[in-house]
Amino acid sequence: MENVVTAKKxxxxxxxxxxxKRLTNFLMESSLLLITSVSMIAVIxxxxxxxxxxxxxxxxxxxxxxxxxxRWYPSGNPPEFGALAIIFGSMMVTFLSTxxxxxxxxxxxxxxxxxxxxxxxQVIKPIIEIIAAIPSVAYGFFALVVFAPILQRSGGxxxxxxxxxxxxxxxxxxxxxxxDGLAGKLFKKTSKSHITGxxxxxxxxxxxxxxxxxxxxxxxxxxxxxxxxxVSVILGIMALPTIVSVSEDSLQAVGRELREGSYAxxxxxxxxxxKVVIPAAKxxxxxxxxxxxxxxxxETMVVWMASGNAxxxxxxxxxxxxxxxxxxxxxxxxxGEADHVTGSARYHVLFMMALLxxxxxFISNLISEFFxxxxxxxWGI
Amino acid sequence: MKRKTRxxxxxxxxxxxxxxxxxLSASLFVVLGPIFYRGIGAFIFKGTIEFRRLNxxxxxxxxxxxxxxxxxxxxxxRSQIYKMLEEFQHQLDNGEVPDxxxxxxxxxxxxxxxxxxxxxEPGDEEPVLMRDRFGETRxxxxxxxxxxxxxxxxxxxxxxxxxxRKIFIPRxxxxxxxxxxxxxxxxxxxxxxxxxPRLVFYWQFIADNSYDSHIFGGIFAEVLGTxxxxxxxxxxxxxxxxxxxxxxAEFSKDNSKLVSLLRVFISTLAGVPSIVFGLFGLAFxxxxxKVSNSxxxxxxxxxxxxLVLPTIIxxxxxxxKAVPKTYKEAALSLGASKIRxxxxxxxxxxxxxxxxxxxISMGRAAGETAPIIFTAAVSVGKPLSLFExxxxxxxxxxxxxxxxxxxxxxxxxxxxxxxxxxxxxxxLVLLLNLAAIIIRARVSKKLxx
Numbered sequence: 060m061e062n063v064v065t066a067k068k069x070x071x072x073x074x075x076x077x078x079x080k081r082l083t084n085f086l087m088e089s090s091l092l093l094i095t096s097v098s099m100i101a102v103i104x105x106x107x108x109x110x111x112x113x114x115x116x117x118x119x120x121x122x123x124x125x126x127x128x129x130r131w132y133p134s135g136n137p138p139e140f141g142a143l144a145i146i147f148g149s150m151m152v153t154f155l156s157t158x159x160x161x162x163x164x165x166x167x168x169x170x171x172x173x174x175x176x177x178x179x180x181q182v183i184k185p186i187i188e189i190i191a192a193i194p195s196v197a198y199g200f201f202a203l204v205v206f207a208p209i210l211q212r213s214g215g216x217x218x219x220x221x222x223x224x225x226x227x228x229x230x231x232x233x234x235x236x237x238x239d240g241l242a243g244k245l246f247k248k249t250s251k252s253h254i255t256g257x258x259x260x261x262x263x264x265x266x267x268x269x270x271x272x273x274x275x276x277x278x279x280x281x282x283x284x285x286x287x288x289x290v291s292v293i294l295g296i297m298a299l300p301t302i303v304s305v306s307e308d309s310l311q312a313v314g315r316e317l318r319e320g321s322y323a324x325x326x327x328x329x330x331x332x333x334k335v336v337i338p339a340a341k342x343x344x345x346x347x348x349x350x351x352x353x354x355x356x357x358e359t360m361v362v363w364m365a366s367g368n369a370x371x372x373x374x375x376x377x378x379x380x381x382x383x384x385x386x387x388x389x390x391x392x393x394x395g396e397a398d399h400v401t402g403s404a405r406y407h408v409l410f411m412m413a414l415l416x417x418x419x420x421f422i423s424n425l426i427s428e429f430f431x432x433x434x435x436x437x438w439g440i
Numbered sequence: 441m442k443r444k445t446r447x448x449x450x451x452x453x454x455x456x457x458x459x460x461x462x463x464l465s466a467s468l469f470v471v472l473g474p475i476f477y478r479g480i481g482a483f484i485f486k487g488t489i490e491f492r493r494l495n496x497x498x499x500x501x502x503x504x505x506x507x508x509x510x511x512x513x514x515x516x517x518r519s520q521i522y523k524m525l526e527e528f529q530h531q532l533d534n535g536e537v538p539d540x541x542x543x544x545x546x547x548x549x550x551x552x553x554x555x556x557x558x559x560x561e562p563g564d565e566e567p568v569l570m571r572d573r574f575g576e577t578r579x580x581x582x583x584x585x586x587x588x589x590x591x592x593x594x595x596x597x598x599x600x601x602x603x604x605r606k607i608f609i610p611r612x613x614x615x616x617x618x619x620x621x622x623x624x625x626x627x628x629x630x631x632x633x634x635x636x637p638r639l640v641f642y643w644q645f646i647a648d649n650s651y652d653s654h655i656f657g658g659i660f661a662e663v664l665g666t667x668x669x670x671x672x673x674x675x676x677x678x679x680x681x682x683x684x685x686x687x688x689a690e691f692s693k694d695n696s697k698l699v700s701l702l703r704v705f706i707s708t709l710a711g712v713p714s715i716v717f718g719l720f721g722l723a724f725x726x727x728x729x730k731v732s733n734s735x736x737x738x739x740x741x742x743x744x745x746x747l748v749l750p751t752i753i754x755x756x757x758x759x760x761k762a763v764p765k766t767y768k769e770a771a772l773s774l775g776a777s778k779i780r781x782x783x784x785x786x787x788x789x790x791x792x793x794x795x796x797x798x799x800i801s802m803g804r805a806a807g808e809t810a811p812i813i814f815t816a817a818v819s820v821g822k823p824l825s826l827f828e829x830x831x832x833x834x835x836x837x838x839x840x841x842x843x844x845x846x847x848x849x850x851x852x853x854x855x856x857x858x859x860x861x862x863x864x865x866x867x868l869v870l871l872l873n874l875a876a877i878i879i880r881a882r883v884s885k886k887l888x889x
Binding site: 084091092096099101111112167179187190195232239296330332333353356357358360391423424 | 706866
């Protein structure tokens with residue numbers, strides 16, 4: 060009985076002394092919370108202040124011209140603020156760079172998580188970190204000073220060789236699959252020689268096709284090395300680390316059980332990866348791709364330095380060898396001149412562009428957050 | 441499908457995986473290769489006698505007597521050149537040269553090129569611009585200058601279909617028969633004796649001020665500016681980031697609405713394009729709060745701090761969460777209050793992990809350009825003192841790389857400076873990341889055993 064009493068007493072004592080303590084604890088925690096919410100406040104202020112300076116543009120010029128006209132002459136008389144060509148430039152560069160980065164990144168992520176031995180992984184991971192760490196201005200410098208002259212001099216050959224490098228291994232695999240399938244269909248009893256024969260025929264056809272593509276590409280002359288293709292390649296490289304590391308995480312999160320189950324059913328590693336692991340990690344991979352896209356859209360220095368900065372829609376619009384201009388580069392490049400005329404439409408249109416970028420990044424961020432959450436819920440992390 | 445086919449498919453899938461990893465790594469080396477190779481050229485190169493003259497006259501470095509001796513030797517050969525030029529000029533003036541009209545304009549060009557290579561003639565008055573006071577200081581540039589002396593640049597219009605091509609004709613052929621003909625073989629033959637190249641390790645490249653808009657000297661102002669920006673950024677970002685991480689990891693209830701809202705905002709902040717940060721810094725810190733009258737290191741640091749904040753928060757939170765629960769429980773059971781347990785036990789244990797995040801975001805702050813364009817960076821400027829950085833803009837490595845490569849008056853002439861600057865920045869970022877990798881490796885070793 061005595062024990063209980065003392066215990067009660069001690070609880071009482073702690074209650075008595077803790078009023079001050081609790082107050083200080085509360086104050087402490089709320090000040091911690093306040094500092095934590097700096098990020099939140101910053102985001103809200105960014106929206107507010109960008110929107111505050113963007114609204115005057117809407118009052119001065121309306122939205123129609125901005126979104127639907129391709130005539131961008133901010134310093135003309137009268138000035139024109141059609142940003143369609145610039146928005147198109149941003150979209151084109153983003154799309155192309157995603158096209159370059161995504162297959163490479165996903166294959167890399169898969170081999171990092173499942174194929175490569177541990178020791179190699181330890182070497183590759185820092186390499187990916189370094190690709191992410193190199194400042195964008197250094198990439199821009201590379202694009203402008205090293206890559207652009209090469210592209211201008213022998214861009215066609217370069218692309219042709221690129222197609223060969225990627226195409227030949229792919230064609231070998233495709234020819235093998237198709238040869239196997241065809242041989243099975245054509246002959247009742249397939250023998251080794253049937254398959255080999257089919258393989259050789261298909262492969263030589265494909266190599267012929269590849270060579271044709273190579274010769275077409277190598278005859279392309281590129282009038283300027285600073286164009287949409289140059290920027291897209293570099294942006295693609297810059298987007299790689301984000302996509303690789305996020306999708307690798309989601310591939311890892313799939314867990315051993317699912318893989319082992321698949322192996323137990325007799326699937327090979329490739330089959331397990333393609334049919335089980337990648338579908339299971341789908342949401343994470345989509346989130347990764349969206350993050351890569353965001354990186355490409357928001358990138359400034361590379362496009363400013365190496366895109367040619369011509370506010371035009373290429374003719375025809377699929378021509379990737381022509382200079383283009385993006386939203387980010389326009390903001391960076393025009394602010395210097397527009398700064399002197401604070402309050403004019405020319406100043407506010409740049410904030411309008413920033414608002415557009417912000418909206419895009421918010422929406423894609425929400426979408427990627429949604430996918431990340433879904434994959435987290437799925438794997439219970 | 442047959443088993444063999446499946447096996448081959450499996451192999452080729454792995455092959456594609458290896459291949460893409462190879463491409464990924466290759467892209468890094470393709471980008472870094474030229475930057476390193478040519479960037480080192482800003483530090484280690486063959487300096488001519490003009491370089492040593494510059495070093496002595498502008499920076500007061502080197503041995504005066506040796507320089508004098510060298511100058512005398514070089515002068516013996518140079519005087520021959522001047523003599524030949526003068527002779528030809530004399531002949532031109534007196535009309536002794538047949539069809540002198542053909543030569544007169546090119547001869548002026550030739551003299552200009554000789555002057556560009558050797559610097560002003562002894563006895564000339566001191567030129568106003570520093571770039572005219574010295575000849576080519578670098579052996580590679582000197583060789584280019586030699587080429588411009590030996591060859592004449594003209595346009596070939598023989599093909600009527602195209603716009604005309606730039607071609608180079610040897611001047612020796614052009615001046616055949618004139619007294620000047622012997623000049624060209626003479627310069628070519630004695631070129632090394634005239635310029636006296638010697639390998640130098642110019643580490644002062646990062647410690648010297650630049651002269652005459654980066655044509656001579658180093659990049660000290662930019663290095664210092666970047667240093668201030670990183671310092672300022674960390675001053676704001678570290679306390680905010682670490683405190684936020686402590687709150688998120690230790691004090692918040694994990695599934696409350698508020699916390700998940702905070703997390704959404706943090707990831708949103710991480711996704712804001714960097715140029716938008718720049719505009720925000722201009723509109724808020726400079727135009728509204730007026731931390732300074734115009735661009736300043738302070739305003740730039742604040743902008744950059746917001747940019748790196750999510751990185752620091754995430755890294756620190758992860759590090760705090762990686763500390764074993766038993767640490768905290770032990771501290772609490774000894775009677776420590778929660779805050780005391782965090783400050784004395786958990787934070788020290790998580791410190792290396794937090795440090796990793798800090799070091800990586802330092803690299804990020806050093807390399808970012810877009811946010812400082814409107815808030816802190818200026819193209820030409822002197823090295824600032826610490827106090828001045830509160831209200832003055834500064835040159836910074838990242839911004840000046842852009843500036844020198846796109847807006848400089850003679851972009852080709854200062855390629856080595858540009859490459860040197862990119863090299864310095866990339867090396868800085870790489871070293872910071874290397875530090876992060878090493879810290880992390882040590883931490884994981886410690887945690888494992």
